[in-house]
Amino acid sequence: xxxxxxxxxxxxxxxxxxxxxxxxxxxxxxxxxxxxxxxxxxxxxxxxxxxxxxxxxxxxxxxxxxxxxxxxxxxxxxxxxxxxxxxxxxxxxxxxxxxxxxxxxxxxxxxxxxxxxxxxxxxxxxxxxxxxxxxxxxxxxxxxxxxxxxxxxxxxxxx
Numbered sequence: 001x002x003x004x005x006x007x008x009x010x011x012x013x014x015x016x017x018x019x020x021x022x023x024x025x026x027x028x029x030x031x032x033x034x035x036x037x038x039x040x041x042x043x044x045x046x047x048x049x050x051x052x053x054x055x056x057x058x059x060x061x062x063x064x065x066x067x068x069x070x071x072x073x074x075x076x077x078x079x080x081x082x083x084x085x086x087x088x089x090x091x092x093x094x095x096x097x098x099x100x101x102x103x104x105x106x107x108x109x110x111x112x113x114x115x116x117x118x119x120x121x122x123x124x125x126x127x128x129x130x131x132x133x134x135x136x137x138x139x140x141x142x143x144x145x146x147x148x149x150x151x152x153x154x155x156x157x158x159x
Contacts, residue, residue, distance in 0.1 A: 060122075060124065095120065098113050109155075110151075110155065114143045114145065115150075120140070131158065133158065135156075136154045138154070
C-alpha cells in the first residue's frame with residue numbers, strides 16, 4: 001500500500017486525500033448526524049403530543065375531583081342498567097365502544113380504540129356529574145397513529 005502511495009504524484013495524493021475527506025464527511029453526515037437530528041425532531045413531536053394528552057388528563061382529573069367533592073345532583077331516578085346509561089352517553093358524544101364487559105359490584109368495563117382524548121374525558125366527566133358514576137380504573141394509551149388514544153375504562157355505578 002505504501003509503495004502504491006509513493007508511486008502517485010503529489011497532485012494525485014492531494015486529490016485522493018481530498019476525495020477521502022469528502023467521502024468521510026458524506027458518511028459522517030448521512031450515517032450519524034442526519035439520523036440523530038431526525039430522532040431529535042421525532043422526540044420533540046412525541047413530547048408535544050404527550051404534553052397535550054397530559055394537559056387533557058389533568059384538566060379532566062381536576063374536573064372530576066371538583067365534581068366528586070361537590071354534592072352530586074345526578075339523576076337517581078334513572079333505573080336503566082349502568083352499561084346502558086354509559087353506552088348511550090358514549091353514543092351521544094360519538095364514541096365508538098369496541099367492547100363492554102359487566103363486572104361485579106355494578107362495575108362495567110369499556111374498551112375504546114382510536115378515540116379523541118378530550119371526548120373520552122368529557123364522557124367520563126358527564127357520567128360522573130349527571131349519574132354519579134365513578135371511574136375506578138382508566139388505562140389510557142396513545143394510539144399508534146399518534147393522534148388518538150386507546151382506553152379501557154372501568155366505571156362503578158352509584159350505590
